[in-house]
Amino acid sequence: MAEVSGVVAEEMLDLKRLDDIVAKRGKLPDATIPILQDAQAAYGYLPEEVLRRVSEITDITARQLYGVATFYTQFRLEPVGENIIKVCHGTACHVGGAERISEVIHDELGVEEGGTTADRKFTLENVACLGCCSLSPVVMINETVYGRLTGSKIRKVLRSYRDADGTQEK
Numbered sequence: 001m002a003e004v005s006g007v008v009a010e011e012m013l014d015l016k017r018l019d020d021i022v023a024k025r026g027k028l029p030d031a032t033i034p035i036l037q038d039a040q041a042a043y044g045y046l047p048e049e050v051l052r053r054v055s056e057i058t059d060i061t062a063r064q065l066y067g068v069a070t071f072y073t074q075f076r077l078e079p080v081g082e083n084i085i086k087v088c089h090g091t092a093c094h095v096g097g098a099e100r101i102s103e104v105i106h107d108e109l110g111v112e113e114g115g116t117t118a119d120r121k122f123t124l125e126n127v128a129c130l131g132c133c134s135l136s137p138v139v140m141i142n143e144t145v146y147g148r149l150t151g152s153k154i155r156k157v158l159r160s161y162r163d164a165d166g167t168q169e170k
Helices: 017-025 029-043 048-057 062-071 091-096 098-109 151-163
Strands: 002-004 007-009 083-088 122-127 139-141 144-146
Touching: 017 029, 017 048, 029 048, 029 062, 048 062, 083 098, 091 098, 098 122, 098 151, 122 151, 139 151, 144 151
Parallel strands: 083 122
Antiparallel strands: 002 007, 083 139, 139 144
């Protein structure tokens, strides 16, 4: 197994998928964002090999690709967990106890904000607002919103994800 960015890769990336993406989006610099979005959807993040290959088969330089990928927060240069946890830290959630929720998540999973658990099951992000102020404090895991959280409620939610194989209790 090869080691890529400190993570053991189980298999080599199939870079041929990029040919289809570029055929669909085009080779010109104005296609940079759609190409990166499609590549990230295909690979889960934007590994260095993907950026290098896109640069080789398009008219977009590696510098341009990297600049766009690091400027926009939607793009990831590191692998993320199977479950993305977004903790709202907007005003209502802050007042409602978002810091405590973040502490419980850290204690329960052993992950810092912006980090991914060693088993790559969870990635933790703090966000400015999820738009669910009446439910504060709020956490979104993948596409599911959990509101009116307490320490014990978020522990129960996290354990249901950790203990389940892709399913969770609500």
